[in-house]
Amino acid sequence: SQKIEQNSEALNIQEGKTATLTCNYTNYSPAYLQWYRQDPGRGPVFLLLIRENEKEKRKERLKVTFDTTLKQSLFHITASQPADSATYLCALAGFTGGGNKLTFGTGTQLKVEL
Amino acid sequence: EAGVTQSPTHLIKTRGQQATLRCSPISGHTSVYWYQQALGLGLQFLLWYDEGEERNRGNFPPRFSGRQFPNYSSELNVNALELEDSALYLCASSSGQGGYHSNQPQHFGDGTRLSIL
Secondary structure: OEEEEEOOOOOEEEOOOOEEEEEEEOOOOEEEEEEEOOOOOOOOEEEEEEOOOOOEEEEEEEEEEEOOOOOEEEEEEEEOOOHHEEEEEEEEOOOOOOOOOEEEEOEEEEEEEE | OOEEEEEEOOEEEEEOOOEEEEEEEOOOOOEEEEEEEEOOOOEEEEEEEEEEEEEEEEOOOOOOEEEEEOOOOOOEEEEOOOOHHHHEEEEEEEEEEEOOOOOOOEEEEEOOEEEEO
């Protein structure tokens, strides 16, 4: 069955360092992959989208890579700040018969410490 | 622009009752999605509506149903509530592009917290 795995253990890093979060998937051929941020008690907020034919995407301090051979996406936050502390979710979608269906990973909690 | 709005914020019901959750998408968005986020389980896809039609359904029993109105707002109905239905129910909307919606980001509301006693 299709599976999306994100590190369930919280990631604690120091302010100013680069945070790297991993999203691995199996039994899936996604057309594209998205990353979202979720704060406690709030809905997810869209961050970045990367297509299957793109290797890397950047937006300000954020960078996403997508390796369809390894079936893995890496999400980087450079020069991390305490305000970056949140849960980060990856989501995959493909052109299935039913159209748009995003499948989410369970997320990785990031804590940026002073 | 106004974001996705959901109501009510919190809803408390007892087993066997019925719950109705509401969602207003971002203006101009025709697609509405519903997700369930139970503790420790992540977001589980429930339903997708577009142009008033149900386009896709997740692996949930038929007592989870909904509809989309002509103004693109949506309702999620849960009948015969069970304790395990306690969760945060999130609604998201997206716009289409050339008939394909699946390459668009989804914009989420802050959810309805449903508690079953």
